[in-house]
Amino acid sequence: MPDIQEIPDAVFQETITRAVQEVFKTMLSQNATHSPMTPEETKACLGLDSPHVVSTVGFIGSINGLIYLYMDVKFATQCAANMLGMSDAEITEAGEEAVNDAIGELTNMTVGTFKNQLSDKGFPCKLTIPSIMRGSNFQIESISTATRRTYRFIIAGQTLIADLLMQPPSE
Amino acid sequence: MRYKILSVDDSKTVRIIIKKAFKLFDCDILEGANGVEGLAIATKETPDIILLDVTMPVMDGVEMLTKLKSDPALKSIPVIMLTAEGGKEHVLKIAKIGVRDYIVKPFKEELLVQKVGRIIDLKPITDAPAKAKSIFDPATLLVVEDKPAIFAQIKDGLKHTPWQVHGVASTGEAIDFCGRTAVDLIMISLSLPDESAFTLFRVLRTNLKTKYTPIFGLVVKTDAAAQQMAQQVGFTGIATKPIDIPELESKIAKAMNLDTSLRYFKTEGDMLIMSLPEVCTPTVINEVTNYLKSKVAEAVDSGMSKAVFDLHEVKRLDMPLIKMLLTAMQTCREVALVYSLVGNATLMADCKGYEDTRNWQFHENIEEARQNLQKQGATA
Numbered sequence: 211m212p213d214i215q216e217i218p219d220a221v222f223q224e225t226i227t228r229a230v231q232e233v234f235k236t237m238l239s240q241n242a243t244h245s246p247m248t249p250e251e252t253k254a255c256l257g258l259d260s261p262h263v264v265s266t267v268g269f270i271g272s273i274n275g276l277i278y279l280y281m282d283v284k285f286a287t288q289c290a291a292n293m294l295g296m297s298d299a300e301i302t303e304a305g306e307e308a309v310n311d312a313i314g315e316l317t318n319m320t321v322g323t324f325k326n327q328l329s330d331k332g333f334p335c336k337l338t339i340p341s342i343m344r345g346s347n348f349q350i351e352s353i354s355t356a357t358r359r360t361y362r363f364i365i366a367g368q369t370l371i372a373d374l375l376m377q378p379p380s381e
Numbered sequence: 382m383r384y385k386i387l388s389v390d391d392s393k394t395v396r397i398i399i400k401k402a403f404k405l406f407d408c409d410i411l412e413g414a415n416g417v418e419g420l421a422i423a424t425k426e427t428p429d430i431i432l433l434d435v436t437m438p439v440m441d442g443v444e445m446l447t448k449l450k451s452d453p454a455l456k457s458i459p460v461i462m463l464t465a466e467g468g469k470e471h472v473l474k475i476a477k478i479g480v481r482d483y484i485v486k487p488f489k490e491e492l493l494v495q496k497v498g499r500i501i502d503l504k505p506i507t508d509a510p511a512k513a514k515s516i517f518d519p520a521t522l523l524v525v526e527d528k529p530a531i532f533a534q535i536k537d538g539l540k541h542t543p544w545q546v547h548g549v550a551s552t553g554e555a556i557d558f559c560g561r562t563a564v565d566l567i568m569i570s571l572s573l574p575d576e577s578a579f580t581l582f583r584v585l586r587t588n589l590k591t592k593y594t595p596i597f598g599l600v601v602k603t604d605a606a607a608q609q610m611a612q613q614v615g616f617t618g619i620a621t622k623p624i625d626i627p628e629l630e631s632k633i634a635k636a637m638n639l640d641t642s643l644r645y646f647k648t649e650g651d652m653l654i655m656s657l658p659e660v661c662t663p664t665v666i667n668e669v670t671n672y673l674k675s676k677v678a679e680a681v682d683s684g685m686s687k688a689v690f691d692l693h694e695v696k697r698l699d700m701p702l703i704k705m706l707l708t709a710m711q712t713c714r715e716v717a718l719v720y721s722l723v724g725n726a727t728l729m730a731d732c733k734g735y736e737d738t739r740n741w742q743f744h745e746n747i748e749e750a751r752q753n754l755q756k757q758g759a760t761a
Binding site for chain 1: 391392393395397401425436437438464465466467468469470471485486487488489691
């Protein structure tokens, strides 16, 4: 099995970009563009100060990791409505639970597509069940042994942050 | 038969997307949120197909699939895995347990419908108001013909019908047209270049929108080889060139399962009126004969006691027509329905020439016939 440390950053960037683009194109008919960030921008985008939906799915196996997708509540609601074929009024009536479930599934698909590419590169692993958080004033921090990579995507003028936290399997 | 599709996924979103994907098809969607629920529903409902996620709480998809395949009553139910788990090793492992297909999320609804449609015979829901039911309802016909004169002949010949006849000259245009419009019947010229009529036929039959649409082959009367080939591949019917419009119209009505009885039968007050056209072709005689018993029975059932056979338009009397009229009279007598005939001078003269018809009495119009029937009723 190849060593995870030997995988260049460019491969992770390419893999997550392909996953985000494929999922948003297939499920929402929207194009996603990777928008590189400076370290300051990265730090700023992870410190949330407005209402956001943050969804995460993990993968366990020859690599252990988590991917968080961050989107503001308005964008999350639009994505959910689009995915479920609902109008603005209908998704509002369906409530936060419907939005959370749709974003959880969108994350599941994105992380699944990412993970499947890693599996085919020689790092087999399994997905976990999605978790959703909502809030306005919080920051997710990683443990010191994890490798963190953060990517920004622009989708229909809105911002999606994909935050990858990875570590090799414990011996 | 209404098919049952069981969707087992912990994501309500996926279950809603699946429902949405199949809403235009004649099937019921059953839902389970995990393997335990999925197995319980499968046991109770015996679905025709199961769409199964892998990663779920309580019982995951692999465990449910294993249990399903070890149950003699359930193991034959086809399963399509619908999951974000798409690594090659994982797919191979699940394939060994026994699945019919594997769809990796994200997925297009069209792909899902297509894959399910390969396993069960999905049929679009009959949209009653949009579909033509009677000969007087509008319908959309498509003629795929590269010879404008033939298309013009068909369009012109059918202009007295409520049907909209559209023409395209190529298979590509036909596929585009069927993609955006609900077509009730398609006629394809079998002389399109490179046998493309047969390729188009196959494409239309694999498309769920046109899978059950009647398709006629348009072919020169003498081209027996093309006619035979069309019958072999499954064309609904053949219309031969030169086009015989009344025959084509009748074939179209039959293929679209249209009720043509209103052409011949109507009711006025307490009277059933059967009207025959100027020319009573074998097709007309056949249609009227087929409707006769049920129409007479319906009339009696709704309290009618009189019938008029309106033959004033009929130009010529022949044996098939006489035979059909004798059957109609006998049918009326069997249910005690009194009847009268309306005819014209030519017909009356023709009747004198046959033993069976020489004593038939005709009235000049329906009103006169009605009065005669009322008198008969009063006398009785």
